[in-house]
Amino acid sequence: MIEREPSSVDILIASDRVPANARPELLTEEAIWELLDNVKDPEVPAVSVVELGIIRRVDWDGKHLTIDVTPTYSGCPATELIEELVVEAMRAAGIRDPQINRVLTPAWTTDWITEEGREKLRAFGIAPPKGNASKMSLLGVDEVIACPLCGSEHTERISEFGSTACKALYRCLDCREPFDYFKCI
């Protein structure tokens, strides 16, 4: 029999099953955060939902689990999928009925993306958000965005919107590669 890593499809199929021998009561809250750190953003699989800063609160008393999740954008189509993936990850650890709470306030900001998350975005080829979201200018000049591939600051914006609402489209004028920039919001 060929051994292989379980794919996300397997996880989806197994979603309703809770392992019979699981001992969720032994899990600490820290362990829950670690489990969540294995749940990747389906649209930017380089970073986890924790690194993205969309898990706002974990409330775990050894029996009941409530997780507050906030969407990145009002219309983010991955919101439901992310919530399902979180539930599945918790069930896989033996937690039967995790509650997901969708919270809108305070509104998500790219300032919540962790340092590690930013580094992973860069390694994945996405320029991480630069500067502080509160300083985003309405009609002003843009920050200089460094190319995540060659590091050059000789870049230009092609479009305010990229492959997803959270990204803008840039191009490097030195290595000539196009790249995504994770917008400050």
Added chain:
Amino acid sequence: MTQQQALQEYLLRLADSDIILGQRLSELVGKAPALEEELASTNVALDLIGQARNWYEYAAELINDGRDADNLVFLRDAHEYRNLLMVEQPNEDYAVTIARQFFFDVWHYFTLKALVNASDERIATIAAKAVKEATYHLRRSSEWVKRMGDGTEESHRRMQDAFDILWRFTGELITPDEVDHAMFKAGIGPDPEQLKQDWLGMVREVAAQATVTPGAEDAWMYMGGKRGEHTEHLGHLLAVMQFLPRAYPDATTW
């Protein structure tokens, strides 16, 4: 009109303008003049549809007659829609698409900025998220107005034409009615006079940079969208948008 009724009306206006413009922009899938513009238009559409859902869900709770957000979107007819006439205007030339977006974005941005401080916490919460998105929408549309207006002779002509075609629908954005006044008095909506000055100020500023001439403030204006009196275009849009759930009412997945 009680304050509760005014609030429901106001929420439907916000939601309806978002969903109708979101639908208009979605028509550009596969048809936008450039791939980047298709991505941008549909991203903006996605933001607007997401915001609409937030407004509809709150409206549905207040209306409390068993209808949910989907129901409000797919099963109301044109006369029940409360969107601004501006957003139902067809895409036509891309300069028209952009000018429509710009006029709306300026209104949307200043409206949401005020709603962030609404005395109604749910409204403030939804607006705080939406205003960040609307800021990016306005950045993009204002840049395009400038680039086209101050571009070639041809692009300038088209942007000026777009301003001329759409100007008659701008009055509705900045002319308050009893609902707008009631919302301002309740500490929810923007100060109508301030909104008007902010809107005119930014539109004139960007128009000047784009070398296009906006219409006169006292020009004759089409109004009525906020009361359910629409241009002929809305019915056609709804026919497309509502076909599937009306034809297959029990469809839950598509």
